[in-house]
Amino acid sequence: MLVDPITSMWSDRLFQATLVVLLLAMVFTSLEYASRRVSKAARKEPAAVGAAAGDGATAETVEADGDARPARTRADRYGRVGVSLMLLALLLHAGSIVLRGMATYRWPLGNMYEFTSALCLMAVGAWLVLVYRHPVLRPAGVFVLTPIVLLMFVTGTVLYAEAAPVVPALQSYWIIIHVTTITIGSGMLLVPGVASLLFLMKRNERPAALAAKLPGAEALDRLAYRVTVLAFPLYTFGIITGAVWAEAAWGRFWGWDPKETVAFVAWVLYAAYLHARATAGWRTSRAAWINTAGFATIVFNLFFINMVVAGLHSYAGV
Amino acid sequence: MTTSAPPAPPDTPSGGSRPGPVRTVLAFLRNTWRGLTSMRTALVLLFLLALAAMPGALLPQRSLNEFLVDDFYADHPTAAPIVEALGGFEVFASPWFAAIYLLLMISLVGCVLPRSLEYWHSMRAAPVATPRNLSRLPHHAAGGSTDDPDAVLARVRGALRGWRRVERTEPGGATTVSAERGYLRETGNLVFHLSLIGILLGLAGGKMYGYEGDVIVRADGTEFCNSSILGYDTFRAGLRVDGTDLHDFCVRVDRFDGSWLPNGQPATFGAQIGYQSGEDLAAGEETWRPDEIEVNHPLRTDGDRVYLTGYGYAPEFTVTWPDGQSRTGDIQWRPVDQDGTQLSEGATKFERPGVTDPEARRTSQLAVTGTFAPTGAVDPEGNLVSTHPDLRSPVADVVVMRGDLGIDDGRGQSIFTVDQQKIDDGELRAAAESRLGIGDTVTLDDGTVVRFDGVTPWVNLQVGHDPGQVWVLAFSIIMVAGLALSLTITRRRFWVRVTPADGDGPSGTSGGSRVELGGLARTDRAGYGEEFDRLTELLAPRPTDKKDG
Numbered sequence: 057m058l059v060d061p062i063t064s065m066w067s068d069r070l071f072q073a074t075l076v077v078l079l080l081a082m083v084f085t086s087l088e089y090a091s092r093r094v095s096k097a098a099r100k101e102p103a104a105v106g107a108a109a110g111d112g113a114t115a116e117t118v119e120a121d122g123d124a125r126p127a128r129t130r131a132d133r134y135g136r137v138g139v140s141l142m143l144l145a146l147l148l149h150a151g152s153i154v155l156r157g158m159a160t161y162r163w164p165l166g167n168m169y170e171f172t173s174a175l176c177l178m179a180v181g182a183w184l185v186l187v188y189r190h191p192v193l194r195p196a197g198v199f200v201l202t203p204i205v206l207l208m209f210v211t212g213t214v215l216y217a218e219a220a221p222v223v224p225a226l227q228s229y230w231i232i233i234h235v236t237t238i239t240i241g242s243g244m245l246l247v248p249g250v251a252s253l254l255f256l257m258k259r260n261e262r263p264a265a266l267a268a269k270l271p272g273a274e275a276l277d278r279l280a281y282r283v284t285v286l287a288f289p290l291y292t293f294g295i296i297t298g299a300v301w302a303e304a305a306w307g308r309f310w311g312w313d314p315k316e317t318v319a320f321v322a323w324v325l326y327a328a329y330l331h332a333r334a335t336a337g338w339r340t341s342r343a344a345w346i347n348t349a350g351f352a353t354i355v356f357n358l359f360f361i362n363m364v365v366a367g368l369h370s371y372a373g374v
Numbered sequence: 375m376t377t378s379a380p381p382a383p384p385d386t387p388s389g390g391s392r393p394g395p396v397r398t399v400l401a402f403l404r405n406t407w408r409g410l411t412s413m414r415t416a417l418v419l420l421f422l423l424a425l426a427a428m429p430g431a432l433l434p435q436r437s438l439n440e441f442l443v444d445d446f447y448a449d450h451p452t453a454a455p456i457v458e459a460l461g462g463f464e465v466f467a468s469p470w471f472a473a474i475y476l477l478l479m480i481s482l483v484g485c486v487l488p489r490s491l492e493y494w495h496s497m498r499a500a501p502v503a504t505p506r507n508l509s510r511l512p513h514h515a516a517g518g519s520t521d522d523p524d525a526v527l528a529r530v531r532g533a534l535r536g537w538r539r540v541e542r543t544e545p546g547g548a549t550t551v552s553a554e555r556g557y558l559r560e561t562g563n564l565v566f567h568l569s570l571i572g573i574l575l576g577l578a579g580g581k582m583y584g585y586e587g588d589v590i591v592r593a594d595g596t597e598f599c600n601s602s603i604l605g606y607d608t609f610r611a612g613l614r615v616d617g618t619d620l621h622d623f624c625v626r627v628d629r630f631d632g633s634w635l636p637n638g639q640p641a642t643f644g645a646q647i648g649y650q651s652g653e654d655l656a657a658g659e660e661t662w663r664p665d666e667i668e669v670n671h672p673l674r675t676d677g678d679r680v681y682l683t684g685y686g687y688a689p690e691f692t693v694t695w696p697d698g699q700s701r702t703g704d705i706q707w708r709p710v711d712q713d714g715t716q717l718s719e720g721a722t723k724f725e726r727p728g729v730t731d732p733e734a735r736r737t738s739q740l741a742v743t744g745t746f747a748p749t750g751a752v753d754p755e756g757n758l759v760s761t762h763p764d765l766r767s768p769v770a771d772v773v774v775m776r777g778d779l780g781i782d783d784g785r786g787q788s789i790f791t792v793d794q795q796k797i798d799d800g801e802l803r804a805a806a807e808s809r810l811g812i813g814d815t816v817t818l819d820d821g822t823v824v825r826f827d828g829v830t831p832w833v834n835l836q837v838g839h840d841p842g843q844v845w846v847l848a849f850s851i852i853m854v855a856g857l858a859l860s861l862t863i864t865r866r867r868f869w870v871r872v873t874p875a876d877g878d879g880p881s882g883t884s885g886g887s888r889v890e891l892g893g894l895a896r897t898d899r900a901g902y903g904e905e906f907d908r909l910t911e912l913l914a915p916r917p918t919d920k921k922d923g
């Protein structure tokens with residue numbers, strides 16, 4: 057099987073364009089954040105939320121963005137531009153990945169470059185869906201974009217791999233099922249990871265300057281839970297399909313290969329997160345820490361295990 | 375419910391008797407059990423499990439790569455024995471790892487079973503009566519309606535379709551509706567947790583009754599039958615496997631096909647095979663079923679799986695003694711390099727035919743040892759290297775050893791090497807040395823000729839048997855289903871109290887009604903608020919009082 061160099065070149069260009077547009081989106085979302093004005097009442101809000109840990113609507117600064125139609129603030133305008141740019145980036149990014157697949161005549165998730173790129177796409181997509189459904193979250197966009205842009209940058213430089221065929225072990229339809237579900241799951245889990253960190257910032261009001269303008273702690277906490285609850289079963293499914301594939305490819309369905317082991321650790325951490333949500337005294341801050349640790353483990357698995365600890369999975373290649 | 379510990383029944387000291395030793399022990403056991411099965415313990419155990427698995431990824435593991443463990447010993451001579459003593463090189467077989475997951479499983483059973491019992495009861499009971507004071511609930515709304523109570527109630531029934539509902543009338547003339555939904559969530563939760571136990575049992579079953587063996591088979595029509603452990607080069611048996619009743623089946627390897635990219639990176643591997651299943655053998659069938667074993671595509675027969683896990687080459691040598699007798703040997707040599715060029719080493723052993731005198735035997739045995747390269751080249755130091763794994767220009771650097779191979783000593787010998795002890799003792803000595811291409815010969819001092827005839831590829835077959843794995847898969851699928859169920863279904867309680875307004879209702883207009891709503895989220899607290907607001911909008915168009923907390 058050969059590689060189509062022209063298509064592959066266009067895939068690379070679209071990737072670069074995506075990165076540029078995401079950077080622009082980051083500029084606008086940070087402008088939005090910086091020019092956001094928070095009322096005195098809202099500034100006090102985190103303390104109130106800390107006390108009432110029941111569920112409920114967000115006592116948010118909704119008035120600033122939502123209902124007050126005529127007075128669209130400057131922050132609001134920046135925010136809208138930021139979201140539009142993210143949408144544009146999403147399209148360019150999807151194009152880049154599709155072209156990569158067309159250039160190599162295979163599913164475009166065959167190495168770390170492609171995998172991490174798709175993970176970022178999923179994270180941006182998940183965030184856009186969330187902002188569409190819960191506009192109060194939009195001001196947190198810059199915090200979600202920052203790790204995504206960083207990841208994209210690393211993807212385009214350190215991890216970049218020329219379009220090429222993959223080794224025999226990866227020539228299987230299982231790559232479509234297993235790697236795709238894991239990618240979607242991991243990409244979605246980036247959002248709760250960031251949301252949990254923001255929740256901790258908001259709750260502890262540290263750093264105060266940043267925390268004041270964040271969406272309400274309640275909203276962040278709920279965001280983290282909701283996305284985790286969707287992504288965790290997907291991630292679980294991804295691990296199971298990986299085991300099914302390993303049974304056909306490596307002669308056993310589970311062998312505690314480093315990659316498998318760390319995926320297991322991340323899975324157990326997310327299980328612990330869900331438990332913590334149902335355990336008195338663990339519901340808020342501690343649960344948020346666990347969620348953050350869970351995503352950190354996923355990133356660790358992606359980078360450290362692939363690049364430093366060699367295992368059977370290491371031929372996924374840098 | 376989101377409470378962490380099961381409700382503790384009050385300790386009722388009966389009849390003032392002092393607690394005897396039996397009671398103390400019982401109390402201790404009960405408290406231990408309670409502690410073990412609390413949510414907090416489960417959390418701690420989950421953490422421990424995650425923490426304990428981590429060294430398994432960071433330290434070299436013997437089950438994965440023995441050489442990396444040796445490297446670790448070389449690099450950290452002081453730390454390695456300590457790590458070894460702690461089980462750090464065999465984390466997943468270590469007692470402390472087993473202790474954590476067994477405790478977790480016990481805790482799980484103790485936690486989930488009582489919970490399901492409680493759930494079973496609540497499932498059969500009617501939704502709880504409407505609390506007197508709905509404004510105490512986390513979600514609450516109240517308002518007036520110009521519709522009369524019957525119309526409001528009809529609307530309530532419509533909005534709560536699919537909920538389990540009970541309507542009750544209160545002495546004051548009010549009608550209440552208690553509604554609950556999301557019962558399946560607990561089912562999902564239960565199914566999920568119990569499948570975890572199923573998975574563990576499946577794993578344990580595989581460890582008990584499974585086996586795995588490796589065997590090298592030459593790809594020239596050689597047959598291998600799974601009839602006894604002796605047929606294998608290495609065999610790892612489950613705890614309850616003694617090797618007496620392996621599943622009968624035979625595999626004949628007809629050909630090995632490999633293709634490589636120009637840089638030597640493998641592109642495809644496959645072995646053309648024929649096989650006879652246990653049934654075929656029992657029926658005395660003569661025909662072989664053709665099949666192909668490739669990466670990602672093992673042969674599955676008789677509950678066993680046969681994988682292609684490696685390949686190599688068997689150089690063929692013919693020794694012709696001065697008296698004209700000759701023997702041919704073509705035992706496999708093994709690849710020794712790390713970068714996949716298939717540079718190989720081995721020892722092809724010969725006994726001179728017709729020599730029976732033990733003393734003479736012990737001086738006349740031969741072994742062709744050395745290095746073999748499928749695509750031979752010479753590096754600057756003059757050593758033979760291989761530049762490609764495919765058979766392009768085979769070259770063998772041979773050292774012919776003569777003397778006592780130690781075959782008669784009764785000790786097991788590696789097929790790949792000669793006995794180093796015999797060399798050290800001077801009983802086995804190099805008799806000739808040469809670099810041979812195919813068809814080349816080397817002649818020993820006594821006129822014996824060794825000829826390099828050609829090369830046959832071999833494949834390494836791994837035979838695996840794991841009766842537990844289908845159970846692990848089945849429970850995994852059930853587990854995900856249960857998980858998805860329990861995470862997407864929300865448990866909600868909802869109450870409505872409708873009072874005719876002409877009495878003491880605040881709206882004052884006769885013919886209308888006063889509507890009071892209350893809501894409680896059970897098991898999780900993410901986002902009942904919005905849903906509650908929607909219901910409120912639907913039921914009480916003019917809210918006069920609303921609370922969200």
Ligand code: HEM
Nearest residue numbers: 327330334411412413416478481482485562563570860897
């Ligand atoms: C191998 C160990 C365990 C794993 C991987 C695990 C995983 C999970 C997961 C992922 C959930 C969230 C899904 C759901 O709500 O159904 C959950 C919930 C739950 N687990 Fe476990 N669990 C384990 C052991 C335990 C143990 C030992 C207990 C009891 C002490 C327990 C009690 C519960 C309860 C009560 C819930 C429901 C929480 C709620 O109401 O939201 N689990 N578990």
